[in-house]
Amino acid sequence: MIDRRQFLAGSGGLLVAFTVPLPAACATPSRPAGPGNVTAYLGIDADGNVTLYSPTTEMGQGTHTGHAVIIADELGLPLERVRVETAEPSDPFRRNGSMSSGGSWGVRAWHEPLRKAAAQAREMLAAAAAQKLGVPAEEFSVDAGELVHEPSDRRIAFGGLVADARTLTPPAEPKLRPAATRRYVGQRVPRVDIPAKVRGEPVFASDVVRPGMVYACARLSPVFGAEVESMDPAPALAVPGVQRVIPIPGGAAVVAGDSWSAIRGAEALAIRFRSTAHDRLDSTTISKQMRSGLDADARAIEARNDGDVAAAFSAASRTFQADYEAPYLSHAPMEPWTCTLELDAEGVLHLWAPSQAQDRFRNAAAQAAGLPVERIRIHTTLLGGGFGRRLGSDGVPGAVHTAMALKTPVKFFWRREDEMAQGWYRPAQVARLRAAIDADGRVSALAVRTAGPALGASFSPSGLPEGQLDGSSVQCLRDTRYKAPAYRVDWVRVDQPVPMAPWRSVGATQNGYFLECFLDELAGQLGKDPYQLRRELLAHDARALTVIDTVAKAAGWGTPLPEGRARGMAYVESYGSLCAEVAEVSLRRGRPFVHRVVCALDCGSVVLPDGVRSQVEGGIVQGLSAALREQVRIAGGGAADTNFDSYRLLRIADSPESIETVIIESGETMGGVGEPPLPPIAPAVANALFALTGKPVRKLPLSETAST
Amino acid sequence: MKIECQVNGEARSFEADPGMPLLWALRDLLGLPGAKYGCGISACGTCTVHLDGAPVRSCAVPVATVAGKQVTTIEGLGGDHPVQQAWIELQVPQCGYCQCGQVMQAAALLARNPSPSREQVREGMNGVLCRCGTYPRIEAAVLRAAELARRKEGQS
Numbered sequence: 001m002i003d004r005r006q007f008l009a010g011s012g013g014l015l016v017a018f019t020v021p022l023p024a025a026c027a028t029p030s031r032p033a034g035p036g037n038v039t040a041y042l043g044i045d046a047d048g049n050v051t052l053y054s055p056t057t058e059m060g061q062g063t064h065t066g067h068a069v070i071i072a073d074e075l076g077l078p079l080e081r082v083r084v085e086t087a088e089p090s091d092p093f094r095r096n097g098s099m100s101s102g103g104s105w106g107v108r109a110w111h112e113p114l115r116k117a118a119a120q121a122r123e124m125l126a127a128a129a130a131q132k133l134g135v136p137a138e139e140f141s142v143d144a145g146e147l148v149h150e151p152s153d154r155r156i157a158f159g160g161l162v163a164d165a166r167t168l169t170p171p172a173e174p175k176l177r178p179a180a181t182r183r184y185v186g187q188r189v190p191r192v193d194i195p196a197k198v199r200g201e202p203v204f205a206s207d208v209v210r211p212g213m214v215y216a217c218a219r220l221s222p223v224f225g226a227e228v229e230s231m232d233p234a235p236a237l238a239v240p241g242v243q244r245v246i247p248i249p250g251g252a253a254v255v256a257g258d259s260w261s262a263i264r265g266a267e268a269l270a271i272r273f274r275s276t277a278h279d280r281l282d283s284t285t286i287s288k289q290m291r292s293g294l295d296a297d298a299r300a301i302e303a304r305n306d307g308d309v310a311a312a313f314s315a316a317s318r319t320f321q322a323d324y325e326a327p328y329l330s331h332a333p334m335e336p337w338t339c340t341l342e343l344d345a346e347g348v349l350h351l352w353a354p355s356q357a358q359d360r361f362r363n364a365a366a367q368a369a370g371l372p373v374e375r376i377r378i379h380t381t382l383l384g385g386g387f388g389r390r391l392g393s394d395g396v397p398g399a400v401h402t403a404m405a406l407k408t409p410v411k412f413f414w415r416r417e418d419e420m421a422q423g424w425y426r427p428a429q430v431a432r433l434r435a436a437i438d439a440d441g442r443v444s445a446l447a448v449r450t451a452g453p454a455l456g457a458s459f460s461p462s463g464l465p466e467g468q469l470d471g472s473s474v475q476c477l478r479d480t481r482y483k484a485p486a487y488r489v490d491w492v493r494v495d496q497p498v499p500m501a502p503w504r505s506v507g508a509t510q511n512g513y514f515l516e517c518f519l520d521e522l523a524g525q526l527g528k529d530p531y532q533l534r535r536e537l538l539a540h541d542a543r544a545l546t547v548i549d550t551v552a553k554a555a556g557w558g559t560p561l562p563e564g565r566a567r568g569m570a571y572v573e574s575y576g577s578l579c580a581e582v583a584e585v586s587l588r589r590g591r592p593f594v595h596r597v598v599c600a601l602d603c604g605s606v607v608l609p610d611g612v613r614s615q616v617e618g619g620i621v622q623g624l625s626a627a628l629r630e631q632v633r634i635a636g637g638g639a640a641d642t643n644f645d646s647y648r649l650l651r652i653a654d655s656p657e658s659i660e661t662v663i664i665e666s667g668e669t670m671g672g673v674g675e676p677p678l679p680p681i682a683p684a685v686a687n688a689l690f691a692l693t694g695k696p697v698r699k700l701p702l703s704e705t706a707s708t
Numbered sequence: 709m710k711i712e713c714q715v716n717g718e719a720r721s722f723e724a725d726p727g728m729p730l731l732w733a734l735r736d737l738l739g740l741p742g743a744k745y746g747c748g749i750s751a752c753g754t755c756t757v758h759l760d761g762a763p764v765r766s767c768a769v770p771v772a773t774v775a776g777k778q779v780t781t782i783e784g785l786g787g788d789h790p791v792q793q794a795w796i797e798l799q800v801p802q803c804g805y806c807q808c809g810q811v812m813q814a815a816a817l818l819a820r821n822p823s824p825s826r827e828q829v830r831e832g833m834n835g836v837l838c839r840c841g842t843y844p845r846i847e848a849a850v851l852r853a854a855e856l857a858r859r860k861e862g863q864s
Contacts, residue, residue, distance in 0.1 A: 059803050060801070060802030060803030060804065060840050062802075190799060193801075193804070194796055194799060194800075194801050194804070195796060197801045197804030197807050198792050198796055198800075198801060198804075198811065199782070199787050199792065200741075200742030200781070200782030200783055200785075200808045202741045203804070204744075204804075204805060206741070206744065207741040215736065241725070258728070258732055258736040258737065259732045259735065260725065260732040260733075260736070261725070261728075263748075332839055333803070333805070333839060334744070334746050334752065334803065334805040334837065334838070334839050335746075335803075335805045336745065382803070384744070384803055384804070384805030385805055385839050385840065386803070387839070413745075415748060416747045416748055416749075610799055614799065614802065614842075614845070617841060617845065618802055618840045618841035618842060619841065620841065621838075621841025621842075621843055622840070622841045643748075643751060644746075644747050644749070644751035644752050644837060645749060645751050649839060650841075650843075651834045651835075651837065651843075652830050652833045652834055652836075652838075652843040652846060652847065655830075655841075655843040655844065656844070658844075659844050
């Protein structure tokens, strides 16, 4: 166990956590964070300024600000006196055994622990003030970074109390401040990370500069997972400025005095890769294999089975079925993979890395370096986009091999083409949905089968044993609030050699599209309004009804639209939040254009309202981009789309003319916000197109199928 | 070769391969990392800077061609340029990686057209990608920046 006293004696600060406090950021290279050293959420220095060690990565979703306002309100401190940095991995920052940012957990998981940590600090400061003034601690309140003793009209700044407070034991059950005292939570608060980003300050991993740093550009296989067969460094070394070629797993790093020379060297390098079993794999083959999985009853793994689906289909007066397909997607963060590394004089390897998964990165670095994890320091920078791509540590080994070979500071980076071609995509997937309709024209059974590669098999370090269910492949299907008398969900595994990772909202993107588009087709079959069909299937669930009723009302569902325009609705629950969207769509020169999107989001309660709106807008635009245009086509065992010329992200001129957000604070358990607004937009737009053209959208992206 | 040019109002002289894109010269040789690498093929706009006042994709501009010219990067925009003010007021960035390019594109757009219509903003900003999906705020912020700039103009 650390030595909290020793640390505190050195820093003179107050640190609070559930366990023994030591922020890893305060550990020095000569005393690296390690077993027995645990970390804390916040430190208060002698000037009364707070450093918040956030358990999350800030990648634009605003959790650092969310955490800062929670702390500021509980401490009674002006927000500008809270500085936030991402902690290094250790127990107080872990969920389920590891530290990472995903699953839209950033605010909902840490809201209460951080409040409690701040309340502990506040009570320790109050106790110190009580000793100093000889009055009961209960008589103090906090205001503007000071303990206030109203009866005697005296105030003491936090900073002046830290030396005494740090000798006290944190209270186990501190009292939280009442909601009425909050100044920031629930208000429109400017994000703490925005000014530096707008001024162009060096906040990203690609901006980190270390003394004597060189630059290393990777050259990697265009075929997934291919190993190096042979390499001739001479043509690379002939490029002016190139210093060295270093073999790394799956390729080489070309080292130069500047990025440009390193890139040119990497392009000049003569390198051959071994052939693989999938050298001829292409999208058509993958699609065929997935679709044949839809017929493989014997291989289907059941995810849910309510009622008697078979009986309902036997007794049905008619049935309806449709197959759908969604492609591989690239996360395409705007910052290609980069990482700056330095092996210090004491043998500690530092990585300034854009990481969503600190433990995973640290373990990967330790393994690649042949060092114990205690000798790896992960400095998490702000991320130039994550969306799940930076959960994968696949870029770490090459960076570490390079740094260990050089022994000098190095900025290691991939070109955009490698960022996009190395995979870790949102899985491609197909689905078959079937409905049984009884003699009264009611849905008597729904059956959903998805087929495709298992995200868990590719992404999870331990893989996914055969016969086990891949959660992502049935996400939002097995746990939907829709209710039919009989309901079955199963999945057929169709492995592919294409690396995959969670992509913002994960399985909810494909599965939300499948189910929500099927419902609109089914409504057409039944001669019902799609909104009314959803109301029937959700009739038992007041919370869900409120969400779809809210969006219908705000969007003017059923009211006339200009000629050539139609509405589509979709409702998807993911990451603890219920989200419904209505899109208004027309065709412009034969291509879908989205005029207006209305979103109703029930995320329980809200910490940063403008942050929620920002995530709703971003999720809708990103989801629309994917729906309209995005797909990674596979050819020759690798990605055919490796840069923005053919992987065409949505641009501003094609983005919706308006996005309106209605936040529903139902008071239920706080839900996530980063991901839930994304899944409904693809089916909402597809359903609008179906309403407009009469042609269902059974395959994404829409640009493939929707032109008329 | 030796390159001499003005960068953010200062005379700079440095050695560089003539074919090196301006982006890498700014980032690696001149210590100005505001312009970002996104694609290397002038398809994303994260590297946008001004060359003699016009927005260019610095990843596709050989540094030899900037000799004798004026380069402005986000570091030279001043920090309280109307575009930057509007960007903070409307809380535009999410991850922020593309935003230096967005801000520089917007500043150039407004320099040429101080009162753009909404459609002109959407057209003028179309070359700069944002993966986080901040387009609705970018659009609003460019219009707001135009307003702030006009107000400032009116005062001076």
